[in-house]
Amino acid sequence: MPESSPPPDKRIFITWDSSPLGAAALDAAAALARRLNAELAGLFVENSNLLRLAELPFAREYTLASAAARKFETGELKRAMRLQAETARGALSRAAQNLSVRWSFQVVRGALLDSVLDAMGEPDLAVFGHTGQYVVRPDTVKGSTAQHSHVTAPRQQILAIFDESRAADRTLTAANLLAQLHHTDVVVLLIAEDAAALSRLHTRAAAQLEKNGTGARFHVLPERDTRAIRSVADSYHAAALLWHGVQSPDERKALATLVDTLKCPVVLVS
Numbered sequence: 001m002p003e004s005s006p007p008p009d010k011r012i013f014i015t016w017d018s019s020p021l022g023a024a025a026l027d028a029a030a031a032l033a034r035r036l037n038a039e040l041a042g043l044f045v046e047n048s049n050l051l052r053l054a055e056l057p058f059a060r061e062y063t064l065a066s067a068a069a070r071k072f073e074t075g076e077l078k079r080a081m082r083l084q085a086e087t088a089r090g091a092l093s094r095a096a097q098n099l100s101v102r103w104s105f106q107v108v109r110g111a112l113l114d115s116v117l118d119a120m121g122e123p124d125l126a127v128f129g130h131t132g133q134y135v136v137r138p139d140t141v142k143g144s145t146a147q148h149s150h151v152t153a154p155r156q157q158i159l160a161i162f163d164e165s166r167a168a169d170r171t172l173t174a175a176n177l178l179a180q181l182h183h184t185d186v187v188v189l190l191i192a193e194d195a196a197a198l199s200r201l202h203t204r205a206a207a208q209l210e211k212n213g214t215g216a217r218f219h220v221l222p223e224r225d226t227r228a229i230r231s232v233a234d235s236y237h238a239a240a241l242l243w244h245g246v247q248s249p250d251e252r253k254a255l256a257t258l259v260d261t262l263k264c265p266v267v268l269v270s
Contacts, residue, residue: 016130122270164197186217
């Protein structure tokens with residue numbers, strides 16, 4: 001489908017790497033774009049800090065094969081980034097065409113989170129699929145005999161941050177869509193200042209999910225603590241975490257930490 005198609009009102013931004021987690025993020029973004037009749041907007045971010053580091057005369061890189069140090073070559077780094085961008089563009093095109101959704105792709109240079117936030121508008125969503133960990137999906141393991149195994153894989157849940165902000169309902173709506181696609185439940189992470197607010201949030205979230213026939217579980221968090229969120233995500237084998245709120249420095253820092261450390265895609269709702 002040509003990239004010059006008129007853009008729809010909503011865009012699903014996707015930025016991802018070549019890991020299995022990145023592939024899962026691309027699948028989730030494409031599915032959301034189809035469900036919401038949105039444009040699937042790929043964003044490849046060239047790391048400006050890494051490029052600046054490569055220009056320093058004392059910068060060195062270590063090869064995996066020999067662990068030998070060699071000079072960090074800016075030209076080689078730029079060529080590697082171009083190759084990664086071309087590979088990402090091809091994967092995005094295939095995912096979009098498989099689901100017949102509109103798509104676009106752009107390469108920008110800067111910091112990951114800042115670049116995505118600069119591109120997003122209020123109706124948009126962004127899906128992050130980056131990890132420093134290697135995550136193996138059972139269906140991608142060569143020679144896997146999972147289909148003959150009697151061991152049942154843990155059921156993955158969709159996690160959603162839910163508070164009293166205006167974006168909370170949009171976050172829960174997106175979480176509900178992903179839960180329907182995954183045939184699973186939504187784990188609502190309730191963040192409230194007191195018992196009265198907690199009761200209001202629980203009632204509102206339960207009514208919204210019940211109306212859509214989606215199973216709901218609830219977990220109370222006193223604040224947006226990244227360690228607690230990671231623990232909950234691990235315990236529920238999260239398929240995705242839905243997040244909103246990047247106005248304060250603390251919220252941005254928390255989001256960046258979760259993007260780097262969670263074993264599932266992170267979806268940002270504007």
